[in-house]
Amino acid sequence: MPNLFHYIKDLSKEFFVNRIIAKRHRPCSYYNLPPYYSASDSGVHSVDGNGTASSPASPTPAPNLDDAMTIKIIESLGSAGDMVTRTLMAGSHQINMVYLDGLIDTAFVSECIIRPLADNTWVSKAVSSQDLVDRLDWGGVYAASQSRQTDIEEIVTQILTGSVALIFNDLNMALTFDCKGFERRSVSEPTEEHTLKGPKDCFVETMRVNTATVRRKICSQDLAIENYVLGQDTNTAAVLVYLRGRVKTDLLDAVKKSLDEAKIEDMLSLSSIESLLVGGRLSPFPQILYTEKPDRFSAGILDGRVGIIVDGIPFAMILPYSFFDFFRMSADYNYKYLPSTIYRIMRFVLFFITIFLPGVFVALSNFHPEMLPSDLAMSLAMSRQGVPFPAIFEITLVLLAFHGLIQAGLGSWTSIGGTVSIVGALVLGDAAINARFISPSILVIVAITGICMLALQNFELLFASFIWQFIILLMSSFYGLLGALFAGLLLLYSLSRMETFGIPYLQPFETYMRTDVGWFPPSVDDLARKFRSRPFNTLRLKPKARKGR
Numbered sequence: 001m002p003n004l005f006h007y008i009k010d011l012s013k014e015f016f017v018n019r020i021i022a023k024r025h026r027p028c029s030y031y032n033l034p035p036y037y038s039a040s041d042s043g044v045h046s047v048d049g050n051g052t053a054s055s056p057a058s059p060t061p062a063p064n065l066d067d068a069m070t071i072k073i074i075e076s077l078g079s080a081g082d083m084v085t086r087t088l089m090a091g092s093h094q095i096n097m098v099y100l101d102g103l104i105d106t107a108f109v110s111e112c113i114i115r116p117l118a119d120n121t122w123v124s125k126a127v128s129s130q131d132l133v134d135r136l137d138w139g140g141v142y143a144a145s146q147s148r149q150t151d152i153e154e155i156v157t158q159i160l161t162g163s164v165a166l167i168f169n170d171l172n173m174a175l176t177f178d179c180k181g182f183e184r185r186s187v188s189e190p191t192e193e194h195t196l197k198g199p200k201d202c203f204v205e206t207m208r209v210n211t212a213t214v215r216r217k218i219c220s221q222d223l224a225i226e227n228y229v230l231g232q233d234t235n236t237a238a239v240l241v242y243l244r245g246r247v248k249t250d251l252l253d254a255v256k257k258s259l260d261e262a263k264i265e266d267m268l269s270l271s272s273i274e275s276l277l278v279g280g281r282l283s284p285f286p287q288i289l290y291t292e293k294p295d296r297f298s299a300g301i302l303d304g305r306v307g308i309i310v311d312g313i314p315f316a317m318i319l320p321y322s323f324f325d326f327f328r329m330s331a332d333y334n335y336k337y338l339p340s341t342i343y344r345i346m347r348f349v350l351f352f353i354t355i356f357l358p359g360v361f362v363a364l365s366n367f368h369p370e371m372l373p374s375d376l377a378m379s380l381a382m383s384r385q386g387v388p389f390p391a392i393f394e395i396t397l398v399l400l401a402f403h404g405l406i407q408a409g410l411g412s413w414t415s416i417g418g419t420v421s422i423v424g425a426l427v428l429g430d431a432a433i434n435a436r437f438i439s440p441s442i443l444v445i446v447a448i449t450g451i452c453m454l455a456l457q458n459f460e461l462l463f464a465s466f467i468w469q470f471i472i473l474l475m476s477s478f479y480g481l482l483g484a485l486f487a488g489l490l491l492l493y494s495l496s497r498m499e500t501f502g503i504p505y506l507q508p509f510e511t512y513m514r515t516d517v518g519w520f521p522p523s524v525d526d527l528a529r530k531f532r533s534r535p536f537n538t539l540r541l542k543p544k545a546r547k548g549r
Contacts (some may be wrong), residue, residue, distance in 0.1 A: 123141075150173045196331065364481075
């Protein structure tokens with residue numbers, strides 16, 4: 001019994017002594033500085049009992065150490081629940097490390113930053129903090145991208161974008177290391193722009209993956225990629241891409257000026273940048289091309305245009321784009337000369353069928369039935385028997401239903417998207433005809449219009465055609481073919497007034513009509529280039545001019 005009592009006494013004493021030692025050597029956070037142990041405090045701590053337990057000597061920090069810079073950085077980050085702070089020792093020098101969990105590769109940080117600080121004897125032999133910074137900068141840690149920073153805001157920005165900061169408070173500076181390691185989507189097949197022949201890769205949400213893809217497409221020393229930060233609240237990274245020697249100086253200077261003077265609160269969508277670049281015009285026609293295909297983006301850069309890639313958005317912008325350029329698709333570059341030319345002309349014709357067919361049909365059926373063949377006029381009249389609504393109301397209702405189905409297909413879940421189309425197009429359409437709400441001829445006209453509209457392969461051009469459909473339809477319902485002609489002239493006038501960075505929207509027509517010496521039509525070659533693609537054997541391969549010659 002006495003032996004058991006002494007055994008419990010010795011075990012309890014050893015437990016409490018170990019707790020005291022563990023408390024003295026507990027790692028502290030940024031707001032609780034480690035105590036400055038004297039020489040007598042460091043060394044072997046004996047434990048009474050059956051044996052002795054030794055704890056490692058605690059390194060002595062530099063005297064008068066102040067964590068003011070670390071505290072300022074953490075206060076700038078605010079209530080960041082994902083913020084991680086650590087106190088590291090390199091020899092006798094204390095370093096504070098700050099990063100955001102989830103934005104960095106923790107395995108890379110452990111192996112390439114923390115391990116060299118602890119194991120590299122060359123780093124631990126630094127005689128001063130400045131010497132330590134120099135040794136880390138000269139290869140003391142195994143990081144490819146690092147920089148010295150003294151500005152608090154710049155350090156915070158780099159931490160927010162996936163960097164690790166090693167803070168040296170006595171020098172009022174920090175070393176930042178690019179250690180991005182968040183989850184990213186791999187390059188896959190495009191989801192919106194499909195092509196039978198050609199590359200199957202697409203842009204992703206990671207900006208540097210996109211720039212690397214463009215570099216693979218255009219392996220030229222003249223390819224320029226300039227970095228920008230957009231959005232006062234989001235600090236979103238973006239790049240301006242162009243090819244030196246091919247882009248016009250006036251265009252490049254205008255785009256750079258717009259980006260430098262940009263005052264955007266958030267940068268979560270490309271529409272923020274578009275309104276900044278092309279202004280707040282009410283015209284529904286697009287002036288900037290959005291694409292998810294790197295080959296189409298690279299083709300625009302090679303044509304002398306300017307591209308913008310924004311981090312977090314899997315689409316890139318190409319500007320400026322004229323009206324005729326939107327009828328040229330990326331698939332045209334992968335076909336032979338004759339098919340690609342025919343397809344391009346076909347899209348141009350289908351666009352005008354889309355916007356004029358409903359209005360012309362209403363004008364002919366209500367105002368000019370004598371212009372139709374007698375059999376067709378009788379067939380249309382018979383198909384409308386028993387329908388209580390006028391033709392303008394019917395066709396407006398069906399057009400709105402068709403565009404509503406498009407929006408429902410875009411916004412609904414993938415699993416029910418096909419069901420929405422089947423119910424809307426087949427069930428409701430057949431029921432409306434049987435109930436004599438609409439006539440079959442109206443449904444045929446809207447179906448032809450919808451097929452022509454979807455063949456445009458550009459959603460913003462589709463929206464522009466939707467707006468002008470109703471403008472032409474309204475004018476035709478009041479004035480017949482004369483109203484349709486007047487609406488067409490109004491469309492031509494609105495397009496001729498549009499410019500993007502000084503480049504006319506109806507180029508090449510506007511380029512040659514706005515001359516000081518008179519009114520001249522565009523040349524045949526410039527006009528045909530908008531509707532055809534030249535065969536490869538007619539291209540003139542110019543030798544590349546070298547600098548300094």
